[in-house]
Amino acid sequence: MLQQTRVQTVIDYYNRWMLKWPTLHHLAQASLEEVNEMWAGLGYYRRARFLLEGARMIVAGGDGFPKIVSSLLKVPGIGDYTAGAIASIAFKEVVPVVDGNVIRVLARLKAISANPKDKVTVKKFWKLAAQLVDPHRPGDFNQSLMELGATLCTPLNPSCSSCPVSGECRALAISKLDKLVLITDYPAKSIKLKQRHEFSAVCVVEISGRQDLIEGDQSNSVFLLVKRPDEGLLAGLWEFPSVMLGKEAALTRRRKEMNCFLKKSFRLDPQRTCSILLREDVGEFTHIFSHIRLKVYVELLIVHLKDDMSDLFSMRDGENTTWKCVDREALSSLGLTSGVRKVYTMVQKV
Template identity: 65%
Template sequence: MLASNFKINYSYLAGKLHSPLLPPHHLPAASAAMKRCRQSKSVANETVDVADIEDIGFSGKEIKEIRASLLQWYDENRRDLPWRRISSSGNEGGVEQRERRAYAVWVSEVMLQQTKVQTVIGYFNRWMEKWPTIHHLAQATIEEVNEMWAGLGYYRRARFLLEGAQMIVESGGEFPNTASSLQMVKGIGNYTAGAIASIAFEEAVPVVDGNVVRVVTRLKAISANPKDSKTVKDIWELARKLVDPLRPGDFNQAVMELGATICSPTAPSCSKCPISLQCQALSLSMNQESIKVTDYPTKVPKAKQRHDFSAVSVVEIVEEGSDSKYLLVKRPEEGLLAGLWEFPSVLLEGEAGLTSRRKAIDRFLKQSFGLDMRKSCKLVSREEVGVYVHIFSHIRLKMYIELLTLRKTGLSPTNSNTSGANCIQEKQEETATIKWKYVDEKALSTLGLTSGVRKAYTMIQKFKQDSSVPATARKRRDKKSSTKAPSSIR
């Protein structure tokens, strides 16, 4: 194994370069295996010290300069965000006030995962108005939480918030106030625990998200794979050394703010950066044309996206003198889109023709609900509505959407689960693992629905509107109308 202080003379390679340092991908094979390179103090000898990431550190002087510059910049430039108004009073106030700050930080940080700040602001305000404390949230139902979350995506986050709140309240109601104790709460990991502990309780612990990774890897020109578990651990340790013990919450927010507004992935504003003098990636880029600040962190190829296909049947029950009702099925409590409601759908083995899709849907409806359209109900119409492609982080789902309209005959409703039609035969033993209900159009906006349901319903409404307009008028209207699809229900 090469020693961490292994030195190589590159005088013969320097040529016209302004600096003897070469980017990692230009080093000879022996040193290219190392994680990064640093310029030796002995510039006259034109040598390079090659070090593993665990050998990288911040000097005491660097730490002081970074803390002072970053906190001053943050004080002058931080964005006015609703959760910061709640959490900006430090350790002032009693236990109740500190726990309110912790709750606000928790909700905001969970919402901000995979979601832009401007999108989160409205959701956060509505959430805090409905559930101002953890005790209020603990009394909510998953349906209420999913309804409030509708449109944010990644619904598992909402479920963990609810379950975490219930866990804390059931354990006595005292909000955990250290990073280690916070991680005992379901759904709270290293990042969220660090954010709550440092911002709400002033514990000197780091937080590491994508913004922090970007800032740290550029500060030290780290070219190691940022997704590698060992690299992640080392970056956490570097972030830990930087945290200001007097203002840990503000410092952590300052680093994240810097990454979000100045040290961006593709177009960093280095001239505005308060810690540009300490940034080795910037220094390298100024001395070597082949190196760019945006080379850090190292780009990692994304995993190949999986392609899935499904047949979605929007089952509409019509009854004379009443509003139409729709059949909804609840997804399993674990896995993708856990606990959300959707229209009946069947995952297909691949691209499938119309006949195959309808057979799959018919089989599902009969097995799950005893619905046999040839025997037990009156079929009004069955129309192909269109195709919608929904992109998840790792799945490309192509949904074939149909509108299946059935007419209620005979039986009166007895409860919310059987009020749609006698087409559906309630078989408790056979359908014990499937939760379903009939809802009217108004109720669709009050449930936690998948984005696919909202899109399918939008397509159904547009399809109905188009079907009710004469062809000539529809052509004239389409020429004038925008190509933008109608907004989904919320």
């Protein structure tokens, strides 16, 4: 969970996760669906899938939990950093770790100005860290190095005056001699790749209760959710029906695309299977992914089913589309991605 994610963000997820799956064996029994739900909102969802696959692999292997770096590296989702962290912290293997914090600390300590993403430079950091690690307390040392980066040797305003190794810091020494050099010049900034712009239309489809199907309560309605493909962005997660637009599109065009999608995937057709009680343009927002800038147009559609479409209320596979309907309560308690939560919040204000 901590990979590329702040501790503060992780804590609640970690606690809920450990409550639900206290051991590897519990996790190995879980379904990907459950795992995705628990992870929803944390991001980098492949981590969740790998965690599940890793648990299953270890349990199936029957050799217990891997305890050395070489074995840990075979587990899905465990790379150089995580293998080193587990081996040193949990099992006292004398190995280093290199994460973003360590790179920053070492780049400053040794005044390394090369691009820290560069493969050769990364190797240099690992070698340096390996030379430094305390053979008697590798886990504590590694955590100390990371903690130094997280608390004092921070990206923007490092607290050099409180730093226990400021006397040995090359970057600090250089910055004192040359006023043009700043501590924060280390490590070098790597060129960030450009975000591509994407556009999508989302339709929150609310299927209102019918007097003849649902007794009494007219407010009893359900929402249509679609399962995203198992590969790629937000793989296997639930969202409101959406279509990618390719470029900016006016309301008319967006509705046309959406109508087509709803008809094809759900046989939701105003002329035949339902009548429209409300259709409203709710607004738009931009959702930022690490590599995509997604503009989302949101619309609310409340329909009233004509025929006996009660089978609609259980999950089923449509044409290349897995979908289900959930009621308001289920929707609130369901694990949703950040973007889907935004959409739902917007619609609730209507």
